[in-house]
Amino acid sequence: MTDTTSELDDAAIDFDTAEPAAWSAMTWFAVLSMAATSFALVSAEFLPAGLLTPMARDLGITEGTAGQVVTATASVGAVTALLSNVLIGRLNRKAVLVGLSALAIGSNILAALATDFWLLLLGRAGLGIALSGFWALSVAVVARLVGANATGRGMAIVTLGVSLATIAAPSMGALISDWLGWRIAMAMTAGLAALAMLLQALSLPTLPASTSNSLADVFRLTGRRGVQLGMLAILLLMTGHFAGSVYVRPFLEQVTLLETESIALALLGFGIASVIGNVAGGRMADASIRLALGVTAALMAVAALALVLWGAHIGVAFAFVSLWGFAFGMAPVVLPTNLSRGAPDALEAAGSLMVVSFQVAISIGAVFGGYVVDHYGAVGPLTLTTVLAASTGALALLQPRS
Template sequence: MHDATIAERGEDAESQPAWGAVVSMSLGVFGLVGAEFLPASLLTPIAGELGVTEGMAGQAVTATAAVALITSLSITAVTRKLNRRLVLLGFSLLLILSNLLVAIAPNLPLLLAGRILLGIALGGFWTLSAATIMRLVPERYVPRALSILFSGVSAATIFAAPMGSYLGAVAGWRIVFVAAAGLGVLAFAVQFATLPDLPSRGQSRFGTLIEVLSRRTVGLAMAAILLVFVGHFAFFTYIRPFLETVTGVGVAGISAILLAFGIANLLGNYVGAFLLERSMRLTLAIMPLTMGTLALSLSTLGGNVAADAAMVALWGLAFGAVPVAWSTWITRAVPDEAESAGGLFVAAINFAIATGAAAGGLIFDVSGVETVFLTSGVVLVIATAMILVRVETRAVPKAV
């Protein structure tokens, strides 16, 4: 039997979905994603107190993303014999330890050490999340459960940066990370109380990733995922300069528009679950098509505050459904190796964050932000075509 042969669900999950455990995982996601992006709102005071440049302090985010990428590709093999309940609880403990280590860090190396621990927890938790959801609820409830899980991401996007910035100004940046550790304690406590026993299910090794990629259309699906997230992050990374220079709004206007984006993103999680119950292929395709159309429209027609704000919010709604849809695809297309496929998914996202931001930066410096959005739109339309033509939405057989 392969690792994570999740299709063979237990009778408990079939008869009574473990919604409490699903909510506990959403709390974990909220804590992990919130901690990941906290340095962005606290960069100046962190750099000032540690006596480093803001650019050096910004490596706290880079270190977390890089370690999360490596962890996502290795965690399934490294923990193949361990009970998944214990592994997930271990990641929550790492979240707590990471934030406490950052809170007391007297210098940059120790701060980066704490952020490395966070990267392990972040990459590992995401890799196992879809496979774990499959074991907590019956198949018909998987999209709904995933929408609850990803609502933790949207909530962190909405609250982490502004709350971190406010609390940092009132009490200091170290207190912000102590509070983040407290949130980790809450997540750990709820997970300890609600996560059922989840014995390991196999002997997955590093070669399993290659085996999964060799399956018909899985590699193409991962390429489509990469294109969708590259298109998104090229857009989202440079949304502020677009709103400043093209739309012509100030800081207050930018904050309001980004808040609307975050709220719409949260709603998109549930819109995705609703659409997935009707058509997976339609959901996978219509979201990048919507985002691509919006990017192309903004690049050519941007400049009206109301219209631009509405399009950015609609982008948030469409993107909110994307991770829910692709995580559901993993549970249906690769049910026997959902953990390994989840690792590839997380790796693709982290690579897309770096690629989208870097490529967008080069284009921005050469041709301006409108060209960044134009390129983003083209990439998303290509991803849509790939999904419609080549991506399978049923179980993908192993390569012979």
């Protein structure tokens, strides 16, 4: 098996055409090490949602400015996602993955020790490189570990780390920051990355590169209408999501008037609902990607609008934060599937554009969300979420029926 684009694209299309062979213990160990890495990296990515208020207070900055730690991660990640396969050239993929985990360790430690906002940004930028580099390689590596016919099964296990991080990071971050301080919470993500690096070093086989990569195929896809609509859907919905979700804690504190423990429970509900939404999104996307995109956008718009209108009521806040989590859980399944329909013959190149689109959307969302929260208060970002999610719903009407 190799990790060339054509072979992996074929694997993505035809992975279930034959019965996969039983995995050896070492194969399981290697795949689980990838899942542990996704958990460690995504935990660090989502952690600021639960640390924003104490982080801003400690560094003497506004909550809107503190939210730009998300921008730093995503902005660097967007460039990394586009260039990673070119920059790593023929380096052994195991060495690259272990190196990316080492970078995550250093970046999280720097963020935890940061004495000013710029050092914090530098640490988060390093995390952005580690995140995007890992996801850019993940499908190719999993395909080589388990074989083309089991790539989907392998990726399902790897992305389990994302679901678990979505549940654990914001809620546990809020609790740990309240008990021990936000710096300890940030340092714990360095420990998770160290564990993931150890598992990778012990379990991954040597993975020599089989080919170099070019940007030509990636840029060529941007001329296709289906790809353009898919990228626009990601930009609208994820910009809306991250414009509001980063500032959910200030909203729950200032509007719903919740204490830290109650905020942690609300964020836990968000995470659990996102796992359920992930399953629902997969089933709906298989049935009708157009419908799935419309439902995902509509649910997020309704959840954000309800919080704006009635979020002062505790029961309403808990219910619609969970609904928002459900919609967010659908999005990582529905949005990439929607984009891939525009390039069924070039799924990996489309995947690169998908990662870039997500990271750009996170950056834009954090920037605009920070501006809005500083000028219009905690309700402002959620209003922006409502508008952009509703716009995505309208865009879904332009998608081809499937």
